[in-house]
Amino acid sequence: MMVNPADSTLSDALANATERALAEAEIRLPPDVLAALRRAAAAERNEIAQQEFANILENIALAEERQVPICQDTGVPVVYLTLPPDVPFSPLLFEGIREGVRRATVSIPLRPNVVDPLTRENTGDNTGVGMPAVHVTPGDRLTVTVLPKGAGSENTSRIGMLLPSQAAEIPRFIAETMLLAGGRPCPPVFLGVGIGGTFDTAAALAKEALLLPLDTMDDYERELCDAVNALGIGPMGLGGDTTALAVKVKRADCHTASLPVAVNVQCWACRRATVEVER
Amino acid sequence: MIDLATPLGDEVLSLRAGDRVTLSGTIYTARDEAHLRMIAEGIPFDPKGAAVYHCGPVVQGDRLVVAGPTTSARMNALTGFLIDAGVRALIGKGGMGREVVEQLRGRAVYLALTGGCAALAAARMNLKGVYFEDLGMAEAVWVIEADHLPLTVGIDSHGGDIFEAVREKAKTQFYQRFNIK
Numbered sequence: 459m460m461v462n463p464a465d466s467t468l469s470d471a472l473a474n475a476t477e478r479a480l481a482e483a484e485i486r487l488p489p490d491v492l493a494a495l496r497r498a499a500a501a502e503r504n505e506i507a508q509q510e511f512a513n514i515l516e517n518i519a520l521a522e523e524r525q526v527p528i529c530q531d532t533g534v535p536v537v538y539l540t541l542p543p544d545v546p547f548s549p550l551l552f553e554g555i556r557e558g559v560r561r562a563t564v565s566i567p568l569r570p571n572v573v574d575p576l577t578r579e580n581t582g583d584n585t586g587v588g589m590p591a592v593h594v595t596p597g598d599r600l601t602v603t604v605l606p607k608g609a610g611s612e613n614t615s616r617i618g619m620l621l622p623s624q625a626a627e628i629p630r631f632i633a634e635t636m637l638l639a640g641g642r643p644c645p646p647v648f649l650g651v652g653i654g655g656t657f658d659t660a661a662a663l664a665k666e667a668l669l670l671p672l673d674t675m676d677d678y679e680r681e682l683c684d685a686v687n688a689l690g691i692g693p694m695g696l697g698g699d700t701t702a703l704a705v706k707v708k709r710a711d712c713h714t715a716s717l718p719v720a721v722n723v724q725c726w727a728c729r730r731a732t733v734e735v736e737r
Numbered sequence: 738m739i740d741l742a743t744p745l746g747d748e749v750l751s752l753r754a755g756d757r758v759t760l761s762g763t764i765y766t767a768r769d770e771a772h773l774r775m776i777a778e779g780i781p782f783d784p785k786g787a788a789v790y791h792c793g794p795v796v797q798g799d800r801l802v803v804a805g806p807t808t809s810a811r812m813n814a815l816t817g818f819l820i821d822a823g824v825r826a827l828i829g830k831g832g833m834g835r836e837v838v839e840q841l842r843g844r845a846v847y848l849a850l851t852g853g854c855a856a857l858a859a860a861r862m863n864l865k866g867v868y869f870e871d872l873g874m875a876e877a878v879w880v881i882e883a884d885h886l887p888l889t890v891g892i893d894s895h896g897g898d899i900f901e902a903v904r905e906k907a908k909t910q911f912y913q914r915f916n917i918k
Contacts, residue, residue, distance in 0.1 A: 513851035521856035530855040644852035
C-alpha cells in the first residue's frame with residue numbers, strides 16, 4: 459500500500475491520542491462518575507456498604523496519587539472515533555488506534571487481557587483480531603473516546619429479544635439482570651440500556667449509553683434504577699441502599715414484530731476519556 | 738476491627754460473616770490456571786495457615802502496580818483441595834458457591850475485599866516472589882507481603898454467608914415488586 463506521509467502522521471497522531479485517552483481513563487474517573495459515587499456514598503445507610511464506599515473513594519484518590527490504574531482489570535479498550543469530513547475513512551485510522559493501545563499497554567501499564575477465544579493464547583499487547591472494537595461516527599472534530607471495559611461487569615451483561623407487547627416488562631428484565639449478577643459485576647454499577655434496533659444495535663446502544671452523563675436520569679431511567687435498587691444487593695453484593703448508581707437508556711426504532719433490550723453492566727469504575735487528535 | 742496475621746490459626750473460627758478485619762503477612766495470588774496447575778502438580782507454598790488471594794495483578798518488573806480482587810466464584814469447583822491442605826482464608830470478591838461454604842465449615846473463612854480497589858490494595862502490599870510465572874502475569878502465583886488489608890468476613894466457618902443472605906433478600910424483593918408467584 460502506498461503511504462502518504464500526511465496519512466502516516468495522522469496515524470501517529472491517532473496513536474498518541476489513543477494512548478493519552480487510555481492513560482486518562484485508567485487513572486482518573488470522569489467528574490459525572492465521581493459525582494454519582496460521592497452522592498451515593500453520602501446517602502448510604504448500611505454500615506458494611508458505607509465501608510465499601512470508603513474503600514472505593516480512597517482507592518480513587520490513591521490511583522491518582524500514585525498515577526496507577528484504578529483497577530487491575532484494566533479491561534479491553536472499546537474505542538469511539540468521530541471523523542470530520544476532511545479525514546478519509548482508511549485502514550490507517552485503525553492502525554493508529556491499535557498502535558496507541560500497544561503503547562499504552564507498556565507505558566501505563568495495562569494488564570494484557572486479549573486472548574484467542576478458543577486457545578486462550580494471550581496476544582500480549584491488548585490488540586488482536588477484531589480488538590480493539592472501534593466504532594466510527596461522523597463529527598465536527600477528530601476525537602478518540604476510550605471506554606476500557608472490565609470482564610467482571612461485562613460478563614453479567616444480557617440481551618433479551620422481548621415480544622412487542624412486553625414493553626412494560628423492561629423494568630423486570632433490567633432488575634432480573636442484576637438479580638442474576640449479584641455482587642459479581644462490582645456494584646454499585648452503572649447500567650447502559652439499549653432498547654430497539656436489531657439484535658446487534660441494541661447491544662451497541664447499551665454500551666453507548668454508558669457514554670452519556672451518568673449523574674442525571676430522566677423519569678424512565680429513574681424508574682429502572684429504583685427497580686434495581688429495591689433489590690438491596692448493595693456495593694459488592696454485601697447489601698446496601700445503592701446497587702445501581704444510574705441507569706441510562708438509548709433507543710432506536712425497530713421492527714414491528716421485535717423488541718430487543720440489551721443491558722450493558724458497568725462496574726462503579728466507569729472509565730472513559732475523550733482526546734482530540736492533534737493534527 | 739480485628740487484626741489478623743498469617744499464618745492463620747484457630748482465631749479465624751471465631752469470626753462471623755459481616756465482621757470487619759485487617760489481614761497482614763504473606764498471601765498468595767491464585768486464579769483459574771494456578772488452581773488447575775496446583776491440582777495437577779501440587780501446592781508450591783506451605784498451605785498450612787495460608788491465605789489465598791483471588792487476584793490477577795498488574796506487575797511491572799518487581800513492582801506490584803495494582804492488585805485488586807477478581808471474581809471468586811470462578812474458582813468454586815477448584816477450591817476444596819486448598820482447604821483440605823490447611824489454607825485458612827480465601828480473599829476475593831463476590832462470594833463463593835454452596836460447596837465452598839460447606840468446605841469452609843469449621844476450617845477456614847472467605848474474606849471480601851472491595852472489587853476494583855486495586856490501587857488501595859497495592860498501597861498495602863509488597864511483592865516477594867512468584868511461582869508458575871509461565872502462566873502469565875494474571876495467572877501466576879505471586880507471593881505478596883500484605884499490610885493491614887481492609888476486609889469483610891463474607892463467609893464464616895459456621896456456614897454464615899453474607900452474600901447468600903443478601904441474594905435471598907433480593908430474590909424476595911424481586912418477586913414482590915413484579916408480582917411473581
